[in-house]
Amino acid sequence: MKNTSLKIMVLILISCHMVSCEQETEFKTNRQDYDQFLDQGAMETTSKYFELWDNKIKPDSMQVLSLINVSGEYNRFFKGTGDIIYLKKAEQSLKKAVEIAAVGKAGYLRALARNYISQHRFREALDLAYKARKFGSGVNATQGLLFDVQMELGNYDVAKQYLDSIQNMSDFGYLIRVAKWNDHKGDLETAIRFMEKAKEKAESSKNRSLLLWSYSNLADFYGHAGRIEESYGLYLKTLELDPYSAHAKKGIAWIVYSYERNGKEALRILDSIINKNKSPEYYLLKAEVASFLGNDMLHVQALDDFYKLVRNKKYGDMYNAYNVDFYLNLDFNERALALAKREVKNRPTPESYGWLAYSLLKKGEKEKALEMVEGHIANETFEPAILYRAAEIYKANGKRQQVETLKKELMGSVYELGPLMEAQIAGL
Known part of the structure; x- marks a missing residue:
């Protein structure tokens, strides 16, 4: 009897230890891992290297190497600060280099094309890539660039041909x-x-x-x-x-928010990014987290901050998709539709057509929205956010089978879509 009791106690202790181990091995973030990076000061937008090359540039400068090195520093400043002015300054340096270069012009054209990709000026980037190809130097680099641009433009069959050419x-x-x-x-x-x-x-x-x-x-x-x-x-x-990588900090903020459901800590991380980086997109995530926390005032303030930033004309078409979403959330459906049409013209991808279809749905034109889904989205993309909007359109048109198929897929993408979407997916 004693032996039996002893065995039971041992089994209980082992079971408790196993449960404890399982709990210990469950992944959790630790703010001590990343706090040192959040405390990092704002990026210095100058350096001895930058000044060395910048001082060599005169209004009538013929120093191509100086222009290229300075443009590289401007790109670095843009990535670190999110300030669009540095991307535009890099563009000006690269345009001057293309203009005056006697040799190596193909490389400078490719660099300028990449700058245009960052600005979402994809058709201009494509023209530059074709010009670079005519010089015959750096063929693989140009083919790779053409793949990148064609993917951005939604020309996937053409992009695959370029990809195969550089295997x-x-x-x-x-x-x-x-x-x-x-x-x-x-x-x-x-x-x-x-x-x-x-x-x-x-x-x-x-x-x-x-x-x-x-x-x-x-x-x-x-x-x-x-x-x-x-x-x-x-x-x-x-x-x-x-x-200074805002992308990595945002990635950690998303893990804390979507995986751990810790909105307060996610906001702390986002605020550390926003204090040093001027990219508007971080305010949209801040608005989402604020909504998750039920903080309506902070939600509205974050959206207002986003709107103030994206009104800067220097952004051009960079934030069209974000703005469509922004307008739809405010029920400015006409504005959203006009901008979605512009985005499809600039960049006819499944994402752009998805926003156009969703804008049509919000205007009450569900049949036209369904035409867009069936013609440009179905079997063309696997992005959960696009598929969710397609599911809403299917639902509005009574296509229950398609809705159920997408619903099963979307339930596996809750982490990627975020906690606010979980109930919306369940309600499809």
């Missing part, structure tokens, strides 16, 4: 692009494998810019795949290399 499993540029292609096709597992290979290439090369690219993008992929702890670890690695 090289030992090339970092090819690996990140084939990862992007597989992510577009909905094969996240394969996309991750290629991005992991790219990370290995970056680590063997010890190239800082390649490391930053591979760590931050792979962190995003891991998040989409539900591999939260690995995602978190790579965002931290990104910050170790670049303490």
